Amino acid sequence: MPLEKDVFNFCPICGGDFKTSSDISKKCSKCGYVYFISANPCAGGIVVNESGHILLIKRKNDPYKGIWDIPAGFVDGLETFEEALKREMKEEIGIDISNYQYFKSYSGEYENKRATKYYLTAMFIIQINDETVINIGDDAGEYKFVDPENINYDEISFESTKQALRDYINSQKQ
Numbered sequence: 001m002p003l004e005k006d007v008f009n010f011c012p013i014c015g016g017d018f019k020t021s022s023d024i025s026k027k028c029s030k031c032g033y034v035y036f037i038s039a040n041p042c043a044g045g046i047v048v049n050e051s052g053h054i055l056l057i058k059r060k061n062d063p064y065k066g067i068w069d070i071p072a073g074f075v076d077g078l079e080t081f082e083e084a085l086k087r088e089m090k091e092e093i094g095i096d097i098s099n100y101q102y103f104k105s106y107s108g109e110y111e112n113k114r115a116t117k118y119y120l121t122a123m124f125i126i127q128i129n130d131e132t133v134i135n136i137g138d139d140a141g142e143y144k145f146v147d148p149e150n151i152n153y154d155e156i157s158f159e160s161t162k163q164a165l166r167d168y169i170n171s172q173k174q
Contacts, residue, residue, distance in 0.1 A: 044072030094135025
């Protein structure tokens with residue numbers, strides 16, 4: 001599947017032909033507009049209950065339909081990472097969050113139907129009570145809480161999600 005940057009051939013300003021300037025930009029041959037290729041921002045949460053178990057959701061849609069993941073999604077418009085995180089947690093697992101902390105950022109490639117685009121995820125740790133009721137939204141098919149030592153990484157969707165889970169689990173051992 002082609003990279004998103006390689007399927008844009010025409011300038012959105014004047015319709016002129018794009019010429020690739022570098023790996024990170026394209027320049028219009030007609031008006032000189034320079035389009036910079038950048039990652040799409042995302043927010044994700046490693047949701048941990050009081051027992052130390054991590055919430056995984058089964059993806060209902062492609063990419064990785066039917067594979068386990070963590071609640072996450074793209075930042076909309078002028079949202080901040082924190083606003084997107086709160087929205088995604090409400091949409092995907094039906095909870096309002098207030099106890100969260102920035103953890104790390106991760107990048108990767110996201111294959112949509114026509115092209116692969118880059119993403120950059122701000123990952124947060126979200127602490128919830130064992131009694132918190134999870135209500136799966138329309139992006140997930142089911143959920144489960146997993147002991148961190150029993151995560152099967154072969155069943156986890158994105159490489160960045162696997163790395164985030166490994167990094168979080170290792171940080172808890174120190």
